[in-house]
Amino acid sequence: MDALNNVFVNIADAIRGLFADSHSFGADLTINIIVFIMLFLIMVVAALFLSLVERKFAHWVSQRPGPNRLGPHGWFQFIADAVKMLGKEDITSANADKFLFKIAPMILVGITLMTFGVLPFGKRMVAINLDLGIFYFLAVSSVSTVALLMAGWASNNKYSLLGGLRAVAQMISYEIPLIFSLLGVVMITQTFNLSSIIEAQKTVPFIVLQPLAFVIYLISGIAETNRAPFDQVQGEQEIVAGPFTEYSGLRWGLFMLAEYGNVVATSAIAVSMFLGGWNGPEFLPGWLWFILKMWVIIFTMMWIRWTFVRMRIDHLMHFAWKILLPLSLANIFLTGIGIYIYQLLILRIGG
Amino acid sequence: MTIEGTQEYSINMGPQHPSTHGVFRMVVHLDGEVVTKVEPKIGYLHRGLEKIAESRTYAQFVPYTDRLDYLAGPHNSLGYVQAVEKLMEIELPERAEYLRVIFAELGRIASHLVMIASGSLDICGWTPWSYCFRDRERILDLFEMTAGNRMTPNYFRIGGISHDVPEEFMPALKSLLDDMPELLEEYYGIFFGNEIVQSRMKSVGILPKELAENLLITGANLRASGVQYDVRKAEPYSIYDRFEFNIPVLYGCDTYDRHLIRLFEIQESSKILRQALRDIPDGPVMAKVPKVIKPPANKIYHRVENPKGEMGWYIVSNGTTKPARVRIRTGAFVNVQMLPAIIAGWKIQDLVTIFASMDLVLGEVDK
Amino acid sequence: MVSNILRARVGELAVRVNGAVEESLGELQLTVNYTDAIEVLTGAKNFEDVPCDFLHDLCGMDLEDHLEVVYQLSSLHGPQRLRIIARVERENPVIDSATCIWKGSDFLEREAFDMFGIQFRDHPNLKRIYLWDDFEGYPMRKDYVVESYEQRAIMRVRKEGE
Secondary structure (H helix, E strand, C coil): CCCHHHHHHHHHHHHHHCCCCCCCCCCCHHHHHHHHHHHHHHHHHHHHHHHHHHHHHHHHCCCCCCCCCCCCCHCCHHHHHHHHHHCCCCCCCCCHHHHHHHCCCCCCCHHHHHHCCCCCCCCCCCCCCCCCCHHHHHHHHHHHHHHHHHHHHHHHCCHHHHHHHHHHHHHHHHHHHHHHHHHHHHHHHHHHHHHHHCCCCCCCCHHCCCCCHHHHHHHHHHHCCCCCCCCCHCCCCCCCHHHHHHCCCCCHHHHHHHHHHHHHHHHHHHHHCCCCCCCCCCCCCCCHHHHHHHHHHHHHHHHHHHHHCCCCCCHHHHHHHHHHHHHHHHHHHHHHHHHHHHHHHHHHHHH | CCCCCCCEEEEEECCCCCCCCCEEEEEEEEEEEEEEEEEEEECCCCCCCCHCCCCCCCCCCCHHCCCCCCCCCHHHHHHHHHHHHHCCCCCHHHHHHHHHHHHHHHHHHHHHHHHHHHHHHHCCHHHHHHHHHHHHHHHHHHHHHHHCCCCCCEEEEEEECCCCCCCCHHHHHHHHHHHHHHHHHHHHHHCCHHHHHHHHHCCCCCCHHHHHHCCCCCCCCHCCCCCCCCHHHHCCCCCCCCCCCCCCCCCCCHHHHHHHHHHHHHHHHHHHHHHHHHCCCCCCCCCCCCCCCCCCCCEEEEEEEEEEEECCCCCEEECCCCCEEEEEEEEHHHHCCCCHCCCCCCCCCHHHHHHHHCCCHHHHHHH | CCHHHHHHHHHHHHHHEEEEEEEEEEEEEEEHHHHHHHHHHHHCCCCCCCCCCCCEEEEEECCCCCEEEEEEECCCCCCEEEEEEECCCCCCHHHHHHHHCCCCCCHHHHHHHHHCCCEEEECCCCCCCCCCCCCCCCCCCCCCCCCCCHHHHHHHHCCCCC
């Protein structure tokens, strides 16, 4: 089991061994490039695969068969989707702000890829073992708001502008409960480093200690990735895909890539901070536990999407500012009291 | 130069839009997210049916009537053929009357299912939509098994119906009616019981009773504002006076009630269907009608309760085989006026919900 | 079935406005001149015991020498029904708008204007509703010439080498 656990680490070490000095600049650069390519592939595969899984799940919930023509039970549908998307005409509106229009999807994908860099897929399987792990993740993912606003403004379309402004309002509002809900975990572990946080959950996952924070994080995470019931950014029935209206072909594909990449990143953080990351009984390797737990969270997010209807924008803001924010503040307060009492008891009992 | 304050802008929710139910265009004037004015611009599906009617014989016009409210297939022909039969003073055999009622009520259930489904689809609730359409398929299968066509069966004729139903019809209808209470519970739980749906639809789009009467709103929209009026009880046509059913009324006047009342109407329609199924006699399905239909020169105005509102047929005959005037008063056309009157102050997302609750179908609005 | 009270009230109203009452197939019909249309409508709306307070339909009608505006009245509070026909001149069809009594006659009158060319005085927004704004002609009039098949076919012929 140890061999399986460390298979990726061993491969990385073998590649390093090919160089004269296994920690030289050349070796590090090679490993980093390989890791970067792997992360990009993970994002692309996840996006394609998840879009298909979402459709199948949606149709299972609605008692429809779902895509079932291509491949065994329709599992090759994503190949057709990808080919179709690549083959579409690249239309840019005549009066659109060309530079912003073209750069907005690139920024969004870039940011998602950057957040992938700190996700700990297994023991010692982090792309960059930052000490600022979770802080870096939250800071970088906040920039995606600007990218959506860019897309909304540059399309020269009133629907897109409305969608872009809604995106700004929604994403800024839900950043705060998101950050505060993670603060409880950070207070317990006294570190931002994601790998250390997972190590600290060897005995008990933090969902037991911070159930409220988990729920708040999940809700805010769904809001940050613009999925239903918080998807009025891409209204689809009112503002016809919001900021994404004028994009077609591969540019739109990049937006979808970023969206599903964000879903994966959000659920990976939820698994790392609350569900114990790659900890788990020994009969499966660590990174497989990580993937399974991530699947559970993604499944929950999809389930919520296909059951609930969309919320109205003022209900949404009311929910964020008047309900989630006080709850997350209360959670921090209770966590603080809990830590204080715990330390008192340990000092008492520990002698 | 500084510009202070904000500016109103206008958006065109054009003929092609994911949530207008058909080719309906409205120019929406907005102040931020709040709607200040809506100007509906209709006529994209205008086919000139009234002008066509003047150059067709009475029997040739029957297939055109199905295309008016194409979601409630056979119900539209009911008004027309009954008006012509009143002009010619034809008595129908009993079996024809019962079968007509069965098809009309099936059309009503089909139309209300689409209304609930698309109301849910407009707020991104995909699951209730597919549940409602799954059951609508069973009704469309019944139409197909009898008349060959799913949405526009073209089944009624002047003097009765075209042919008798096949043998598989009655058992299939009976199984649908047996499943109906369970299905209604399902719709209620999955759509009307959802908290987010309630928060989006309750107290949204209030249509007060006096305004509804002044705007000449008819149909389920009027009944959701507290007026208990149904043409089937007020001025019974066909054999509706033989059936026991209630008229549901709700007093909330909001979008939620307008959706909910259609669920209750499906329930009442299934009551009528059960009674019709129990009492239907055997016999001929077509009366003795002269080969050439030439009503005496007269005028008639006949009203029926369409799922979308009240449909009025004003037929003026001048003694020849072609009518002098066929006037179709459709409920959806008059109900469009509800939208500009109550929309001020709501948001764009409420505009979509209110529009869905009005239950328009562009075939009726544009004729 | 027409109740006696309704017959009596309509008779009184007809005498006041010098109109003609007919009854056929169980429906009452009152024919007046266009100048008295609003008075008749308000009078019918305020009948005692049998108010006809719901305008069910408003449509135009083209007879050879004159146009007509046909109002179908019913009621939400009883079975009474009445048809009111207002004769309008053909050359200059003008009549008062009923929007002062029922706001809902807005679209109905716009349709009558669109199809027949009947001008409704004091209408808040008298524009064409079904056809586009620059359309010429009034389609439902009997003297409107519908495009013949030959004329339509001409536009469909393709030029050589296209």
